[in-house]
Amino acid sequence: MTTNTLVPLDPLIHVPARLRILVTLAALNAGDTLSFTRLQSMLNLTPGNLITHLRKLEDAGYLTSEKNGDGAGSTTTVALTTRGRAALDAYTEALRSLLGGLAS
Amino acid sequence: MGEMNVVGDTNEAASTGEVAGLDPGEAAKILEQTKRQARRQFDPRSVLAAVVGAGVFLFGYGAVWWSMRDQHVYSGPAGWSLAVLYGLIAVSAIVGGVALSRANAGVSGRARRQRQAQAAAVAAAGVGAWVIEGALRYRGVSLEIVYGVYGPTVPLVALAAAAAGINAMRESWLQLGLCIAIIAVASVSTFFGPLGAWGLTGLGCCLAMLAYAAALVVQQRRA
Numbered sequence: 001m002t003t004n005t006l007v008p009l010d011p012l013i014h015v016p017a018r019l020r021i022l023v024t025l026a027a028l029n030a031g032d033t034l035s036f037t038r039l040q041s042m043l044n045l046t047p048g049n050l051i052t053h054l055r056k057l058e059d060a061g062y063l064t065s066e067k068n069g070d071g072a073g074s075t076t077t078v079a080l081t082t083r084g085r086a087a088l089d090a091y092t093e094a095l096r097s098l099l100g101g102l103a104s
Numbered sequence: 105m106g107e108m109n110v111v112g113d114t115n116e117a118a119s120t121g122e123v124a125g126l127d128p129g130e131a132a133k134i135l136e137q138t139k140r141q142a143r144r145q146f147d148p149r150s151v152l153a154a155v156v157g158a159g160v161f162l163f164g165y166g167a168v169w170w171s172m173r174d175q176h177v178y179s180g181p182a183g184w185s186l187a188v189l190y191g192l193i194a195v196s197a198i199v200g201g202v203a204l205s206r207a208n209a210g211v212s213g214r215a216r217r218q219r220q221a222q223a224a225a226v227a228a229a230g231v232g233a234w235v236i237e238g239a240l241r242y243r244g245v246s247l248e249i250v251y252g253v254y255g256p257t258v259p260l261v262a263l264a265a266a267a268a269g270i271n272a273m274r275e276s277w278l279q280l281g282l283c284i285a286i287i288a289v290a291s292v293s294t295f296f297g298p299l300g301a302w303g304l305t306g307l308g309c310c311l312a313m314l315a316y317a318a319a320l321v322v323q324q325r326r327a
Contacts (some may be wrong), residue, residue, distance in 0.1 A: 014126055020138045027142035038210025042145060062151030077212060092135065098128045 009098070012060050013091045017045060018053045019043040022088045025063060025080040033066070060070060062087055143327055146211070149323070150203035151317050156196045158313035162187035165256060169299060172198050178248035178298055222270045228265035233259035252298025255258025257290040264290070278319055285312040
């Protein structure tokens with residue numbers, strides 16, 4: 001039996017790398033940020049690849065980034081926004097309803 | 105993301121792995137796997153650190169108990185036993201510190217600052233208990249009570265009580281259970297004098313740490 005109701009899946013999130021980025025950031029405690037390098041090593045993405053996805057997610061307001069310092073010692077941190085967390089929750093709910101029971 | 109000094113790929117869709125028509129089942133699998141991996145990697149709790157902690161109680165406290173077991177009149181633990189105890193405490197602190205720094209690598213922000221403040225609160229409880237120990241000795245309380253009974257138990261109770269409050273607030277039930285078990289064992293063992301304080305606290309807390317480690321393994325496998 002198939003459902004006739006199309007559940008919208010956020011196309012911005014419905015990409016493996018971006019889904020993994022959001023889920024990883026959502027695993028942090030609220031108010032915490034993650035360094036670009038740690039995120040990159042956790043997801044095993046190239047810097048160019050990761051930054052492209054981060055840029056799209058930041059443009060949508062799903063995450064924020066902040067650069068601290070200058071030159072070689074500079075670090076960039078990223079964090080999920082409230083909007084990003086809500087979008088991920090909505091995406092997870094949509095997936096659940098599509099698949100009929102994704103483990104919470 | 106304009107601040108990042110990395111040049112983006114020119115053929116984004118191809119190079120960033122954007123999959124047209126990603127299967128929802130596959131997406132659900134990615135979501136669950138990533139959630140599990142991230143939780144595991146951000147989790148500062150370490151089974152190894154818990155087992156090493158159990159070793160501190162069994163072999164460290166045990167060494168002190170062993171060195172005093174034939175004393176009919178309290179004369180204090182042997183120097184070698186204290187060296188074993190403090191050596192094991194140092195090893196335990198290193199193992200725990202490594203696990204903590206691995207989990208928190210690259211993580212910063214409000215929640216991390218809160219954890220640092222909580223760690224300061226626990227440390228203050230321990231330092232306060234040790235200062236009181238010094239004050240008791242200064243005021244003429246016997247060595248047997250100060251170093252034989254108070255030393256191995258009260259600072260431990262103070263540390264565990266502070267940690268229990270924090271874990272209760274975080275709803276970390278497993279750690280809360282461990283803290284309560286340590287408080288119960290250490291406080292009851294004071295009824296049995298210096299040998300009981302070192303021996304029972306060592307054995308009881310070792311068992312509590314091993315039970316915690318086993319429960320942690322189960323919890324981490326289920327997560």
